[in-house]
Amino acid sequence: MNRTSRLERGGTPPLSHAPSGEETSSIGARMRSRLEAYGFLSPAVLLVTLFFFIPVIIIFILILSDLKSANFGTLQWWLPVNWSLENYAKIFGNKFFPKILGNTFFYVAVTLTLFIFSSALLIAVLTTHINRRAGFFFRVLWLLPRLTPSVIYIMMWQRMASRAPHGILNQLLVPLGISTGGDLIQAAPWLFVIIANGMIGASFGMVIFTSAIEAIPKDFMMASKVDGASTWQTIRHVILPSIKWPILFVITYQTLSLLTSFEQIMLLTDGGPGLYKTEVWALTAYHRALSNYFGNNQWGYGSAWAVILVIIGVAAASIYMRVFKFDELVQEPKIDLL
Amino acid sequence: MKVKLENLSKRWGKVVGADCINLDIGDGEFVAFLGPSGCGKTTTLLMVAGIYKPTEGYIRFDDRVVNYLAPKDRNIGMVFQSYALYPHMTAFQNISYPLKLQKTPKEEMKKRAQKVADMMDIGHLMDRKPAQLSGGQQQRVALGRALIKEPQLLLFDEPLSNLDARLRLTMRAEIKRLQVDLGVTSVYVTHDQVEAMTMADRVAVMKEGKLQAYSPPDELYDQPRTLFVAGFVGSPPMNFLDVEVVRENGDYHARRKGFDAVVPSDRGEKAAGKGNVILGIRPENITIANVGVSGEIYVVEPLGRDDLITVHIGEASVHVLSDPTLGLRMGQTVTLGFNTHKVQFFDPQTEKSLLWMD
CATH class of the missing domain: 2.40.50.140 (Nucleic acid-binding proteins)
Structure with a gap:
């Protein structure tokens, strides 16, 4: 009695089962488990299809059409007859095209270099080399700009930079003779666009670099100190090479995110002052497609701007991967035995 | 170089790492710190290295108090249990790193690295990265890095613990021979009493942060001064x-x-x-x-x-x-x-x- 029950539990297949019967039942079971899997996947698939794939297809048709508020309902934009590369001719022929392109590169490069990379790395390195609690406190401070809603955050900057005697910055700068008391954002729009965005962006790199630095085995730091390195030499020769991968990630990710972000600029300067002074690519796409003069939203034209931006982003990402030798970073180490 | 620890203590709040350690290490002497994990042997070593600052007491190198001297100014070499080889550098770059930090000319750096590599028998591995080296080879590179700047004091933190039993025996003999040949004062931290007994001129047995005994291996074996030492030293135990x-x-x-x-x-x-x-x-x-x-x-x-x-x-x-x-x-x-x-x-x-x- 005991023995039989043990055998059954042991899982040895009883011989009486015909192999064919077993096969069909296992196919049935497999079908069922597959259906279950698709069942669980279907909401996600539906969402991705509805809100990503279909819009992408529509966008690729839109960029070939001249759909705008003015002809909405009359233009049959989905018919190939109404497709052309007109939008691209308009973009490259636009006399502000070089200005906008230059603005975009300037904005991304300067914000990335000064804040998202350098400041983030500096904060991460400094706060991991001081008292742990103090380090934590300073990192939390740097997260505040990111935690503040954009509109409030930008309004704070506008108040700080406003005319004397209201703006706090003017109260400091006028007595020093640096400012004449006018609105500082009007006087130096790029400075404020870059600082306001950079202070938000810095926290991203800071968090990633901090965790990467904390993850470096303490033995490396000790070994480096004993080998005769100063703190700066340890940072340069041990810490930085150890966080090459997070650096690549932060730079790539933040380049793409800077290229496509525009809401802070829109709230702060709206591309001004004057004509296209701080207008970047993403903001142009937004202005053309969704916020045009007299309410004439040029959806097709705006989409064409946006699609070029995507291409620029992909190109930038692949250049970074080359420069940082992405292949080597993900390669398996070649261990051979003695 | 002589080393002297006087009433040396390290505390973190209420946690005691090392408690009032007193010992002398003679010039060229090989001393082992022996004890179970958590006994304070590594804490003491790291104070000697300058990584930890003592809470109390003094560390003297040749009568000079070095409590506040940075590790880089102590002219020491150290070998870690994990080897701590920099993974992005080749064996050559690892070994010559201490010289690079001193801004030694390239030619001299190459010459000295070659000399150390020949001594450690790893000349053919110099352009490999640590991940491409076996445990024993990594150990030799780590030893080479500790030796290249001709330190006055060598520190070993359980350097053989990660090696297999056979290799451990070979390296044990090699390190001992090397230490005698170079005549450099050495401190060797281990929880393995056989390593301590076979390699060291004198063994400092530690328990719960306190120094239990400090004597030559045979004396430790024949004349144990505490019950702990008697039970810890010797296999099978007393x-x-x-x-x-x-x-x-x-x-x-x-x-x-x-x-x-x-x-x-x-x-x-x-x-x-x-x-x-x-x-x-x-x-x-x-x-x-x-x-x-x-x-x-x-x-x-x-x-x-x-x-x-x-x-x-x-x-x-x-x-x-x-x-x-x-x-x-x-x-x-x-x-x-x-x-x-x-x-x-x-x-x-x-x-x-x-x-x-x-």
């Missing part, structure tokens, strides 16, 4: 029996239920009349004999050269190293002879030796 030592007809007897042994008077007199004391005797000092204490064999463990047998004597049990050719079996009754010239006595309260503490 046997301990609760006994009472009494004087009868001019002889000193160590007695407990089912056990009576005559001990030499020079040792017996120090333990007599003290009530219950702890008798310690090493397994190799007990033999199977014709006369003596009888007991029953509980288990026989063949070790190859010897059999380790556990014998129950009344309620106590002792380990004995015996000749495998005797063919002893479990359950057999044997008579044990005790080489009482080698017995130790300890005070059960203070756990200090009654023989070797003044």
Whole structure:
């Protein structure tokens, strides 16, 4: 009695089962488990299809059409007859095209270099080399700009930079003779666009670099100190090479995110002052497609701007991967035995 | 270079890492810090290295107090258990890193790295990254890096723990030979008593942050000053029996239920009349004999050269190293002879030796 029950539990297949019967039942079971899997996947698939794939297809048709508020309902934009590369001719022929392109590169490069990379790395390195609690406190401070809603955050900057005697910055700068008391954002729009965005962006790199630095085995730091390195030499020769991968990630990710972000600029300067002074690519796409003069939203034209931006982003990402030798970073180490 | 630790303590709040350590290391001496994990040996080493700042006390290098000297200014070399080779650098770059930091000219750097590599027999591996090296090779690179700037003090933090048993034996001999050849003062942290005993000129045994003993290996073995040292040093470990030592007809007897042994008077007199004391005797000092204490064999463990047998004597049990050719079996009754010239006595309260503490 005991023995039989043990055998059954042991899982040895009883011989009486015909192999064919077993096969069909296992196919049935497999079908069922597959259906279950698709069942669980279907909401996600539906969402991705509805809100990503279909819009992408529509966008690729839109960029070939001249759909705008003015002809909405009359233009049959989905018919190939109404497709052309007109939008691209308009973009490259636009006399502000070089200005906008230059603005975009300037904005991304300067914000990335000064804040998202350098400041983030500096904060991460400094706060991991001081008292742990103090380090934590300073990192939390740097997260505040990111935690503040954009509109409030930008309004704070506008108040700080406003005319004397209201703006706090003017109260400091006028007595020093640096400012004449006018609105500082009007006087130096790029400075404020870059600082306001950079202070938000810095926290991203800071968090990633901090965790990467904390993850470096303490033995490396000790070994480096004993080998005769100063703190700066340890940072340069041990810490930085150890966080090459997070650096690549932060730079790539933040380049793409800077290229496509525009809401802070829109709230702060709206591309001004004057004509296209701080207008970047993403903001142009937004202005053309969704916020045009007299309410004439040029959806097709705006989409064409946006699609070029995507291409620029992909190109930038692949250049970074080359420069940082992405292949080597993900390669398996070649261990051979003695 | 001589090293002197004076009342050296390290505390983090209430946690005590090292507690009032006093010891001298002579010029060119090889000293091992031995103890179980958490005994403060690595803490002490890291204070000597300058990674930790002492809470109290002084570290002197040749009479100069170096408490606040940065590690880079101490002219020390260190080998880590994890090897701590920089993964993005080749073996050559790892070895020459200390010279690079000193801004040594390229030519000299190459020459000296080559010399160290030849000494460590890793010349053919110089352009490999650590991930492409075996454990033993990494160990040699780490040793090379510690040696290249010709340090006045070498520090080893359990350097052989990650190697397999065979390689450990080879490296043990190599490190010892290297240390003698170079004549550089060395501190070697280990939890392996065999490493400590075989390599060091003097062994500092530590427990719970305190220095328990500091003496040459044979003295540590023959004249343990505390119960902890007696039990920690030696493998298989020393046997301990609760006994009472009494004087009868001019002889000193160590007695407990089912056990009576005559001990030499020079040792017996120090333990007599003290009530219950702890008798310690090493397994190799007990033999199977014709006369003596009888007991029953509980288990026989063949070790190859010897059999380790556990014998129950009344309620106590002792380990004995015996000749495998005797063919002893479990359950057999044997008579044990005790080489009482080698017995130790300890005070059960203070756990200090009654023989070797003044």
